[in-house]
Amino acid sequence: MLEVGNAQAPICIRxxxxxxxxxxxxxxxxxxxLEPFSGDPVRQLPPILPSGPKADRSALFKFLNAGKTMLxxxxxxAEARRALETLLDAxxxxxxxxxxxxxxxxxxxxxxxxxxxxxxxxxxxTGARLSEFTALALGGLLDMIGDPxxxxxxxxxxxxxxxxxxxxxxxxxxxxxxxxxxxxxxPARVSLxxxxxxxxxxxxxxxxxxxxxxxxxxxxxEFQVVRxxxxxxxxxxxxxxxxxxxxxxxxxxxHQQKFATREGRLKHIxxxxxxxxxxxxxxxxxxxxxxxxxxxxxxxxVCSPADLANDPQNLAxxxxxxxxxxSIKGARVPRLPVLWNxxx
Amino acid sequence: MNKNPEPLRNGCTVRPLAxxxxxxxxxxxxxxxxxxxxxxLGAEVIKIESASFMDLFRSxxxxxxxxxxxxxxxxxFRFTNRNKLGVSLDAKIPEGRRILQDLVAxxxxxxxxxxxxxxxxxxxxxxxxxxxxxxxxxASISSQxxxxxxRLHTSFGSTLxxxxxxxxxxxxxxxxxxxxxxxxxxxxxxxxxxxxGMIIAAIRVxxxxxxxxxxxxxxxxLTSFLIGEEILAASVDVERAELPRRAxxxxxxxxxxxxxxxxxxxxALTIENSxxxxxxxxxxxxxGDLGGRVAVWCAVHPASExxxxxxxxxxxxxxxxxxxxxxxxxQFAGQTLVWRESGEIVKGRxxxxxxxxxxxxxxxxxxxxxxxxxxxxxxxxxxxxIQRLAELGVTRSEPIEQ
Numbered sequence: 001m002l003e004v005g006n007a008q009a010p011i012c013i014r015x016x017x018x019x020x021x022x023x024x025x026x027x028x029x030x031x032x033x034l035e036p037f038s039g040d041p042v043r044q045l046p047p048i049l050p051s052g053p054k055a056d057r058s059a060l061f062k063f064l065n066a067g068k069t070m071l072x073x074x075x076x077x078a079e080a081r082r083a084l085e086t087l088l089d090a091x092x093x094x095x096x097x098x099x100x101x102x103x104x105x106x107x108x109x110x111x112x113x114x115x116x117x118x119x120x121x122x123x124x125x126t127g128a129r130l131s132e133f134t135a136l137a138l139g140g141l142l143d144m145i146g147d148p149x150x151x152x153x154x155x156x157x158x159x160x161x162x163x164x165x166x167x168x169x170x171x172x173x174x175x176x177x178x179x180x181x182x183x184x185x186x187p188a189r190v191s192l193x194x195x196x197x198x199x200x201x202x203x204x205x206x207x208x209x210x211x212x213x214x215x216x217x218x219x220x221x222e223f224q225v226v227r228x229x230x231x232x233x234x235x236x237x238x239x240x241x242x243x244x245x246x247x248x249x250x251x252x253x254x255h256q257q258k259f260a261t262r263e264g265r266l267k268h269i270x271x272x273x274x275x276x277x278x279x280x281x282x283x284x285x286x287x288x289x290x291x292x293x294x295x296x297x298x299x300x301x302v303c304s305p306a307d308l309a310n311d312p313q314n315l316a317x318x319x320x321x322x323x324x325x326x327s328i329k330g331a332r333v334p335r336l337p338v339l340w341n342x343x344x
Numbered sequence: 345m346n347k348n349p350e351p352l353r354n355g356c357t358v359r360p361l362a363x364x365x366x367x368x369x370x371x372x373x374x375x376x377x378x379x380x381x382x383x384x385l386g387a388e389v390i391k392i393e394s395a396s397f398m399d400l401f402r403s404x405x406x407x408x409x410x411x412x413x414x415x416x417x418x419x420x421f422r423f424t425n426r427n428k429l430g431v432s433l434d435a436k437i438p439e440g441r442r443i444l445q446d447l448v449a450x451x452x453x454x455x456x457x458x459x460x461x462x463x464x465x466x467x468x469x470x471x472x473x474x475x476x477x478x479x480x481x482x483a484s485i486s487s488q489x490x491x492x493x494x495r496l497h498t499s500f501g502s503t504l505x506x507x508x509x510x511x512x513x514x515x516x517x518x519x520x521x522x523x524x525x526x527x528x529x530x531x532x533x534x535x536x537x538x539x540x541g542m543i544i545a546a547i548r549v550x551x552x553x554x555x556x557x558x559x560x561x562x563x564x565x566l567t568s569f570l571i572g573e574e575i576l577a578a579s580v581d582v583e584r585a586e587l588p589r590r591a592x593x594x595x596x597x598x599x600x601x602x603x604x605x606x607x608x609x610x611x612a613l614t615i616e617n618s619x620x621x622x623x624x625x626x627x628x629x630x631x632g633d634l635g636g637r638v639a640v641w642c643a644v645h646p647a648s649e650x651x652x653x654x655x656x657x658x659x660x661x662x663x664x665x666x667x668x669x670x671x672x673x674x675q676f677a678g679q680t681l682v683w684r685e686s687g688e689i690v691k692g693r694x695x696x697x698x699x700x701x702x703x704x705x706x707x708x709x710x711x712x713x714x715x716x717x718x719x720x721x722x723x724x725x726x727x728x729x730i731q732r733l734a735e736l737g738v739t740r741s742e743p744i745e746q
Contacts, residue, residue: 010660011596023541027545045596046595046596047573047574047576047577047581047584047595049577049580049581050580050581050583051580059573059574059576059577060573062573062576063572063573063576064573115695121675121676121677121678121679122678122696122699123675124675124676128655129655129658129659129660129661130660131597131600131614131616131660132614133592133594133597133600133612133613133614133660134612134613134614134660134661134662135662136612137602137610137611137612137662137663137664137665138662138663138665138676139665139670139676140665140666140667140669140670141528142602142610142612142664143610143664143665143666143667144524144525144527144528145514145522145524145525145528146516146522147516150516151591151592151601151602151604151610152602152610152612152664153514153515153516153522153591153592154514154592155510155513155514155524155530156510156511156512156513156514156571156574156589157510157513157570157571157573157574158570158573159510159530159570162534162570163533163534163537163570163694164694166534166537166538166541167537167694167695168695169537169538169541170381170537170538170540170541170544170694170695171695171697172541173540173541173542173544173545173548174358174360174385174544174697175358175360175697176544176548177360177361177385177544177547177548178358178359178360180360180548180551181360185358185697186358186697186698186700187697187698188358188695188696188697189695189696189697189699190694190695190696191678193676193678194676194677194678194679194680194694195680195694197670197676197677197678197680197681198533198680198691198692198693198694199528199530199533199534199694200528200533200670201423201533201680201691202420202527202528202529203527203528203666203667203670204423204667204670204671204681204689205419205420205422205423206419206527206667207667207668207671208419208688208689209405209406209407209418209419209420210406212668213666213667213668214527214667215666215667216525217525217527218522218525221525221526222525222526223500223502223523223525223526225506225511225520225521225522225523227520232506232511232520232521233506234502234503234505234506234511234521234523236499236500236502236503236523238500293494293497293498296498297498298497298498298499298500298503299503300499300502300503300504300505300506300507300511300523301506301507302506302507302511302512302521303506303507303508303509303512304509304512304578304585304586304587305509305512305513305571305574305575305577305578305584305587306578306579306584306585306586307509307512308508308509308568308575309575309578309579312492312493312494313488313489313492313493313494313564314565314568316491316492316493317489317491317492317562317565319562319565319568320575320579323576328580329580330579330580331576331579331580332575332576332579333572333575333576333579334565334568334569334572334575336569337538337561337562337565337566337568337569338538338542338559338560338561338562338565339489339490339491339558339559339560340546340557340558340559340560341557341558342491342558342560
């Protein structure tokens with residue numbers, strides 16, 4: 001696989017391409033990452049690690065690119081093109097590239113699986129600047145997160161770019177399967193804005209359902225996050241689980257008629273949570289989770305990235321593994337989130 | 345059996361799964377949407393439900409209980425089940441269970457996201473089915489995986505957003521963690537994207553080797569994988585163990601936030617570097633806190649003007665669009681939505697091939713709409729056998745109690 005960076009492309013696109021290349025690499029593909037002569041700017045992006053070679057401390061770059069073969073492209077455009085042609089003459093099955101008219105034209109006749117990662121939907125002005133944050137806004141996902149009377153919120157991490165990276169991976173697999181069948185696969189195109197919209201489909205189905213956009217519900221939502229002794233718990237329950245939640249908390253207040261139906265609970269949601277919160281406040285995350293699971297209530301303790309390394313389930317499944325880059329002592333990352341016939 | 349009424353390549357130039365049969369036990373988004381994406385790529389997808397256990401999306405909408413056939417009118421179900429055949433077979437009845445086992449034995453792929461243990465009790469688990477069909481690919485999309493102390497735990501997407509680490513990084517300044525909630529359930533959406541790619545990878549291997557696979561996909565692990573750089577940073581930097589939440593700020597950006605326009609709409613703005621700062625200050629004025637200046641300036645300008653002015657200055661700016669504008673401004677939809685002739689909308693796909701729009705060859709099926717067709721053409725059952733299943737209540741097409 002070739003992963004071809006475009007120095008002019010926004011960072012949010014680079015993250016999507018790199019994420020897809022990472023998955024391919026973890027599945028066993030030899031991924032060659034072609035960096036612009038100036039270097040991939042992701043090398044400078046946070047989180048920045050406290051030690052290691054000064055110009056090589058980006059945890060983001062390490063996570064996305066460990067295990068890939070890195071090649072720096074010549075600064076001269078003609079030389080860079082010749083270098084790319086040489087690489088394509090070798091055994092290459094697929095190419096991932098970023099918003100590049102010239103490269104798209106150049107690759108048009110190559111019988112490779114090729115996915116172009118772009119920001120905007122086809123036919124829209126590509127001159128306008130795009131960030132991952134504005135892609136979340138245009139795809140409607142910002143509107144869905146946070147409290148209704150406060151500003152919209154982004155999800156933590158790089159969710160727009162990484163979900164686009166998952167789309168790139170899936171499109172790439174489809175093209176490789178098409179190629180296996182002896183057909184010349186057409187080029188695929190993945191847009192960040194489109195992927196965010198696709199992820200956010202319930203905002204559209206919700207209008208069909210109740211006639212208005214669901215938008216962010218935060219402290220008006222059935223699902224809320226409440227304080228416990230050592231952190232936070234996400235309170236999550238369906239209609240059929242409310243009785244189990246009520247039995248878990250065991251407060252007579254919860255048996256009031258106004259909480260008997262979903263409609264009633266939504267109407268009095270603040271009051272409902274005021275009656276739930278004291279029970280959580282006196283218990284740890286582990287105590288709440290164990291008791292909730294025993295009763296079949298799908299509550300979720302909020303785990304920090306640091307918590308995940310010592311989580312019993314993650315330990316049992318060998319989910320957090322050493323980074324495939326020996327330059328950072330003790331560095332650990334999540335493995336690919338699938339076990340294939342029980343193997344990593 | 346592929347009996348799609350449209351020519352195979354009409355409207356979709358890539359159908360690498362045209363000879364693949366998928367038995368779809370998928371529920372809600374994570375499972376059902378994975379199978380829908382396989383159907384988009386040409387697979388014959390047979391969705392299995394029963395009168396006593398329908399896809400939960402059928403009964404989640406406001407149509408629930410309203411008028412005859414209400415279970416066939418859920419928008420959420422329609423969005424995630426296009427291009428599938430619908431079969432009703434009750435596995436709680438022994439004859440239904442036996443028929444299901446026969447049907448699964450004919451499949452190339454099974455997609456399921458039941459609670460762990462359910463398929464084992466029905467004799468439909470991977471080990472049982474692989475004994476009859478070694479080429480079968482079993483995509484088990486579960487809460488926390490097939491193994492480990494939490495394997496039987498129950499969850500929704502929002503549970504896993506908390507347990508997977510994304511919620512810890514989401515929230516207002518210094519405030520509590522935030523989850524995306526029931527109208528997004530983010531981990532469910534990304535699970536279907538990843539699972540589809542993994543299933544195709546396994547199909548490619550099976551075609552070469554003749555060997556199937558059990559794909560054990562944990563939604564919680566996927567959620568954590570999506571914040572991998574933070575897990576890496578936390579593993580070597582104790583100062584990142586407890587990160588404060590910082591709303592929309594990004595460590596890599598000078599300024600990033602939402603600002604309220606004079607017409608009540610929110611604007612998203614990213615200021616990446618010192619050049620952006622200069623461009624922005626030239627418009628909003630002032631020397632002090634840039635975020636404060638932008639907020640004051642936005643408060644006296646309508647959203648459309650803010651976007652035009654800042655965009656023309658070369659900044660990354662956008663209106664925060666809601667569901668209504670996602671439908672209204674069709675140019676943004678690209679491949680992601682498909683408008684039916686009836687005016688109804690269904691979900692498209694998050695990628696495009698050569699500009700071709702996704703063709704919807706079948707609307708989402710009514711409960712049991714294709715039961716007879718599948719029993720006859722896939723399993724070769726004759727009319728008396730089909731009639732007997734109906735008399736036993738195996739193939740009912742109206743819900744019993746949901």
